[in-house]
Amino acid sequence: MPAMPTEFELIARYFTHVQHAGEPVLLGIGDDCALLAPPAGEALAISTDMLVEGRHFFPGAEPQALGHKALAVNLSDLAAMGARPLGFTLALALPAADEQWLAAFSDGLLALADLHRIPLVGGDTTRGPLNLCITVFGSVAPGQALRRDGARPDDEIWVSGELGDARLAVEMLYGRLAAGSVPDAAATRLHRPQPRLALGLALRGIASAALDVSDGLLGDLAHILDRSGVGAVVDADAVPVGSALRAQPKALQQACALNGGDDYELCFTAPRARHDAVLHAARQSGVPVTRIGRILGEPGLQLVDAAGRTIALPSRSFDHFAEE
Amino acid sequence: MPAMPTEFELIARYFTHVQHAGEPVLLGIGDDCALLAPPAGEALAISTDMLVEGRHFFPGAEPQALGHKALAVNLSDLAAMGARPLGFTLALALPAADEQWLAAFSDGLLALADLHRIPLVGGDTTRGPLNLCITVFGSVAPGQALRRDGARPDDEIWVSGELGDARLAVEMLYGRLAAGSVPDAAATRLHRPQPRLALGLALRGIASAALDVSDGLLGDLAHILDRSGVGAVVDADAVPVGSALRAQPKALQQACALNGGDDYELCFTAPRARHDAVLHAARQSGVPVTRIGRILGEPGLQLVDAAGRTIALPSRSFDHFAEE
16 A cells, blocks of 8 residues: 655645745745735735535535635635735645545635635645635735725615525525525535625725625624624615526525625625726726615614615524524 | 524634734734734745644643643744744634633633734634634744755754653653653643744844754754755754653653654754854843754765764654654
């Protein structure tokens, strides 16, 4: 039987990432630390996410898609901050040194990294229950960062793309909906979310607050409201619904679009006076945006229909510890 | 039955870290990203480590010590780079929201963070098999970083502190040695390693190469030799042996000190002409250092005894995937 490859051999084989010219990496994988040179005068934006088998992805999930998604959800946090990506680290626990799995996983991971020209600068691999922890680094001028605490009364509330298809896919995969195969559009949204990096960059100096929709639109918007000390009214009928979801009953459409999660679209606010600037930023970055509501001075979140009638809020957003 | 606390409540309760005046944190926990302002002109040093139950620590390990160690091993990488810590993130998977465990874990973690004035700037908590992933950020002028590739023929090889006690504790805890309780000195070395941050900073401009001893002295030194394209001769009798280990047979002393791992001391090289500067840096940082060998132009690692006679190399160092 051939010897198991060592940790060092695995890293060399699957995670030696070709660096692009002009990247800020002074020293990559292979030393105690990586060394990055951030642009002068910019702040460093940092985010970390841990993905656990059976919780954030299905046991036996296709490793190429998993590699894509693990990086995408972290880049989505940089997008929501208006930060330009500098690099990322990967820590990976694997039940066994399964080379077929590693090859596919690193394919998916590094394809997305290459697309956005983001170098893998360091990491850790170990044996253990499958767990992926990625930390991303970006840069943004401190005054231009899209924080959560800048929404002001009368700002417009916007969302990028369409919502709810990823949650539809989850519900179908768990068999909680009437039988039927998962539509391609929904599966793609669940497995291959696209971080809205270009839109985040284009919104610097325009948006007053932003975040990415990972736990569900209403629950995530509530974080902006809390941090900004404001309230909001959202037109449920204005929220853009994913193409696969549109074939479903209206109640399911709203549940998935308003509270679904896993969308990785940007939800942001901007002064009314910047309405055209928002639309310009959206065209520039090739991502549609939709105005879905308005910030109020009074705390609280009101949901209305197209006719302006108040409707009941669906139950609260997904929470990793409260949900069972 | 009281409701389980949510993820957000847990973060607020146990991981809201008081920031010290003058720290570089522009925005801490609670947004999509943390924002840090690194010192102008310095490079960013980054390292990440993942600790898995049953592999890096014993199932049921005391959570306060675990919190200390999880951060300590990451800070040790910054020390080995000569970097000044700026902050860290924590991603944590827990089988259940066990508040007693979390309180003790965060106590140990934040006590060490406070000692070195390093803010916790972000993180992620989720449910899953126990897994801790910490990423640390430091800063260092690019030309002063203690890399692994700078060792030159005739440089002296040094190690800080004493080696082997942590491995002695592991062997005793696994019951692989004659019965007896683990000496306090060995248990402390295993559970509460002290990152050699002050020594790393003091060695900038003096050491030609450095790393921290995590997998065993000889295996780790081999990384310096590989990256620098040199060889070395090490005097096995000169390697400083931990105080608990000194009561053990000579063969066990050498096995633990040369190949034990979990020491988190610094192994570094420096030109002979900087011998006194090394000793001065050690006094300045309050950490003893010992010269254990010399760099050779010819690749390969030779082990000799005090009389200069070549002795056999013990088996290779611990490797997370090869070992079973």
